[in-house]
Amino acid sequence: RKEVEQDPGPFNVPEGATVAFNCTYSNSASQSFFWYRQDCRKEPKLLMSVYSSGNEDGRFTAQLNRASQYISLLIRDSKLSDSATYLCVVNRRGTYKYIFGTGTRLKVLA
Amino acid sequence: SAVISQKPSRDICQRGTSLTIQCQVDSQVTMMFWYRQQPGQSLTLIATANQGSEATYESGFVIDKFPISRPNLTFSTLTVSNMSPEDSSIYLCSVRLPGTSGGAQNIQYFGAGTRLSVL
Numbered sequence: 169r170k171e172v173e174q175d176p177g178p179f180n181v182p183e184g185a186t187v188a189f190n191c192t193y194s195n196s197a198s199q200s201f202f203w204y205r206q207d208c209r210k211e212p213k214l215l216m217s218v219y220s221s222g223n224e225d226g227r228f229t230a231q232l233n234r235a236s237q238y239i240s241l242l243i244r245d246s247k248l249s250d251s252a253t254y255l256c257v258v259n260r261r262g263t264y265k266y267i268f269g270t271g272t273r274l275k276v277l278a
Numbered sequence: 279s280a281v282i283s284q285k286p287s288r289d290i291c292q293r294g295t296s297l298t299i300q301c302q303v304d305s306q307v308t309m310m311f312w313y314r315q316q317p318g319q320s321l322t323l324i325a326t327a328n329q330g331s332e333a334t335y336e337s338g339f340v341i342d343k344f345p346i347s348r349p350n351l352t353f354s355t356l357t358v359s360n361m362s363p364e365d366s367s368i369y370l371c372s373v374r375l376p377g378t379s380g381g382a383q384n385i386q387y388f389g390a391g392t393r394l395s396v397l
Contacts, residue, residue, distance in 0.1 A: 212388055257386070
């Protein structure tokens with residue numbers, strides 16, 4: 169079993185829709201969580217960190233559920249420019265390694 | 279944030295040759311990371327480069343194949359040696375810096391990557 173698992177998608181949604189992705193992690197010692205965005209043929213870039221209490225940044229909301237060991241990303245009012253691959257990233261406590269999920273591909277359709 | 283300059287951005291190489299990828303950061307960092315991303319896959323850590331000491335390699339990666347230099351706190355190189363078509367991939371340099379939002383998390387930044395094709 170992979171340490172970080174994501175549904176690869178693609179999620180095809182119409183413009184304006186709300187879409188949610190989940191990411192599960194297997195190591196309960198994980199302590200830091202992030203969502204990264206990767207556009208085609210580009211490097212990953214931080215979308216947002218995920219905090220224990222949940223956090224919001226404009227149309228994007230991230231949640232952490234430690235009991236069930238998953239994080240989620242909610243995108244409201246999807247834009248065409250949101251089309252990308254969203255990578256879940258987890259850091260295990262006491263290590264410097266960041267583990268990347270395989271990503272969930274989102275396509276927002278006009 | 280960090281500005282990471284990575285070059286070359288792409289290359290097409292012959293089997294059996296070697297390619298050295300350079301990574302320059304605009305701030306001093308203790309650790310620099312080298313990743314590989316194969317088509318349709320996520321990022322796999324190759325090694326962590328520490329200034330003044332040997333790089334730390336992940337399982338499945340060895341120094342003879344991927345020698346790394348780290349001469350100072352802002353620069354590193356990764357060499358892909360004796361290349362074969364299986365080495366065709368994107369290679370990414372990365373650093374971590376403290377977040378600016380007041381949280382305790384370190385944020386990882388990436389160079390634009392080197393797209394390598396081996397014939």
